[in-house]
């Protein structure tokens with residue numbers, strides 16, 4: 001090779017490298033289609049049989065054999081056969097392929113092998129779903145889409161809030177009309193308050209009454225005080241507020257009964273009461289007692305009121321969003337029953353497997369394992385109930401304190417009056433002063 005050809009090849013190589021680096025930075029999706037996808041697709045096709053054999057995804061066919069008396073005279077070694085897979089199809093974030101199950105196989109061993117598949121294919125994660133009987137879909141994501149998430153948007157709908165982005169790239173929406181009550185758990189510094197701030201910021205512009213219960217002295221929810229219809233910062237205030245909301249719920253029931261409606265949404269607009277979202281920051285503060293009779297009675301009242309609101313409030317426009325580090329039965333006898341009524345679940349990084357199990361275990365065991373794999377660095381990342389009733393990984397849009405406070409101030413003219421709650425809190429203040 002002459003020196004000119006060599007220099008030309010060197011220049012061409014340099015150009016390819018520079019163009020590749022620019023494409024990766026400016027258009028990572030196309031970079032993935034052109035360079036990453038072919039490599040990973042080949043890796044999937046070449047490793048499939050081996051991984052399937054190693055993780056019991058193959059089935060063995062009986063070898064042909066002949067018998068003379070009791071003796072096997074001819075036979076072949078058992079030959080495991082991997083289930084057939086489709087050609088991997090590229091997606092914006094990775095690739096997907098369909099596995100045709102052998103008769104008798106179920107998706108369970110594929111779910112267990114998901115981690116092994118992600119290592120064999122050198123991708124971030126492999127998710128297993130079963131779109132139809134007899135088929136399993138494997139969806140591989142190459143990098144964690146939640147590492148550098150974009151901003152997701154969705155149309156503004158009453159009582160729904162875009163709080164973040166899903167692993168699939170879609171908007172993470174908390175829709176209280178579809179799922180009336182939510183439970184948010186997470187260790188300290190995992191992102192619970194940031195998520196609540198986002199929720200308040202999104203709901204602040206809607207004709208919705210927001211009620212805060214923050215018995216950590218109001219440190220978190222006081223930021224939004226200007227947009228809240230009421231804020232309870234001590235347990236006696238929480239009891240008064242929740243008691244007034246239960247009374248309001250009974251009024252709403254009467255109105256619906258008289259109008260022959262099964263929910264406030266079936267009432268004519270002029271009769272329809274304003275929807276109320278009760279946000280509780282740190283559930284444990286409502287339940288833990290110092291052992292005195294008065295404290296125990298207060299905790300029991302809180303528990304009863306919350307349970308009644310959770311059981312009956314959804315159709316009556318009374319919604320609960322409850323956050324806490326733990327939601328175990330050790331907090332009090334009513335907690336397990338309350339948790340069962342909170343259909344929306346969000347689990348951030350947690351300290352122990354028990355908490356993830358309590359938040360997600362009754363919905364899906366795989367979701368528990370994924371929640372336990374959230375690391376300390378992944379702030380705001382959570383496993384939550386998905387739009388189709390399944391579960392999904394998501395990350396909240398980081399909302400700074402100032403942003404949430406500004407949003408509350410911008411909409412300070414909006415908070416609807418809740419006369420029952422205001423009266424109950426005023427009575428409490430008078431009694432305390434007397």
Ligand SMILES: Nc1ncnc2c1ncn2[C@@H]1O[C@H](COP(=O)(O)OP(=O)(O)OP(=O)(O)O)[C@@H](O)[C@H]1O
Pocket residue numbers: 186187188189190191192193194195379380381395396397398
């Ligand atoms: N979605 C997010 N993206 C990036 N950083 C986040 C996100 N959510 C929260 N954080 C960061 O994580 C830290 C802790 O968040 P946050 O205060 O919401 O945690 P917490 O679970 O409410 O903690 P605590 O129980 O102690 O109040 C904050 O510094 C915040 O900036």
